[in-house]
Amino acid sequence: MAGAFGFKGCQKIRGPQIRKLLEAKDFILFDCDGVIWHGETAITGAAKVVSSLIRHGKNVVFVTNNCTRPRENYVHKFYRLGFTDVMLEQIFSSSYCSALYLRDVVKVRGQVFVMGCDGMRRELEEAGISCVEEADEPGATIYDCALAPDVKAVLVGHDDKLTFLKLAKASCYLRDPDCLFLATDNDPWHPLSGGRILPGSGSLTAALEVSSGRKATVIGKPSRFMFECISSQFRGVDPAQCLMIGDRLEVDMLFGSNCGFDTMLTLTGVSQLEEAQEYKDSELTDKHRLVPDYVVDSIADFLSAFEEQEDQEEQSN
Template structure:
């Protein structure tokens, strides 16, 4: 059964097994960071894998919780790193999906207050979703005397490297209204940086606001099903004929499992084989859904399976 977890989870995939898997699948979903690139360097073999999958008639999509850039910027990055013929419709970021959710599902009648980077702002603007713009930091301003927009009907929280206490306080004030939606692009707790450093992710800001507002955010990005629903509704993708390739157990693999996809963990990013095996062999069942069906070292392991 697609996405099923059993004692056979974490199976190593080699050429013949990978070939058999890809014969069964029509659609391959990739995470980006840690899977097909690390920073400004493509994972070795990744451009060739994507190109060969398309040449073999497979549908390829890229699903990322990174909300810092708009999809058009991702297209440019793919091209810059040697990926050919990646088009904007194949890229689903948490910023884009949040804009789609606000426009097509929530149908917000008012403005959105955003904690996030330009990627979120540009996707909202592209989708025609109004949000609070043009705020300038007044020296010495506090939540006691700063203006609030009476037309705000939703708060959207994503990664924001310019976040400050006043932004959080404004969001809390808006969320006092029970009719104000509370959305998060994703719950990623942290992101790896060069030289072993990390930066807090969107999830750290979401938890802060959940604590202060005593409310729970609706999460749009992985592991929420909504990102796959966007693909399925637009392109008619069958989960039973799809596979998710990612590097994070609690986001990518959980996302694939929840959506009924087979899952492949690549060891070129965040999660390790030991963590996956620990979840598989653990006595508790709450992490069982995070166990990948298969494991590869990197996406370059797909190359022998795609060779004719």
């Protein structure tokens, strides 16, 4: 599919080319942060794009490594930011998929220790998975704190309440080779305003990988597992019919490549066109998998494609 319209990847497409591409795809997969919103601000035009795609009969799903909210919360956020027709079933977050993995794939028995945020714990509990109680005695240290006896998995994700004690406890649990080691995602950092950054789950996972001497199984993009979650819900999804739209080459484009999708980079987030070009020009063929098939400045560029299409539809009526 890639390049079917005369592009070899990493080139910008506009109105009519976008329209042709969307006509050829049944499933549109969106990353969220940097693609359809920045924090609490929707990308201009994004809500209209999503509505139009749904109205044109496309399957639209949201595939996010952001593990901080349970899906229920995402529905509220979508609604609050003007995406009024997004439903729970369209949302695949790394927390939700971690819960599915623990419940349905490895069928975990015993408790899960979460080195992560409340949203992760709530998503696991929603799936009937028991999490180790967080609270420690005041002043507890790794020398004297209580450790739960039946921890069968450690799940790492974003954790703005990380402490040394949490990291140490997780390291101790992972001494047991029967205790699974999972990470919601491997995102290294996230941009904040004013040039600040937020360490991502990948940063905390690296700490725990070193202290435990083990490697985590990563649930989120670029791992294929999130697509397995999608395709077990929407039976018969054909990768050739899928378009993955994201803002991070190392995460979203690689996820698309790993799943056999066409990929589109939108320039409203982390990765820039120059980086994509560097990967394209790289002599390491592995890097070519990070190159998007298509690039747009913003998904708002879809609007002109729809307008054109609607004009044509009107004319033909």
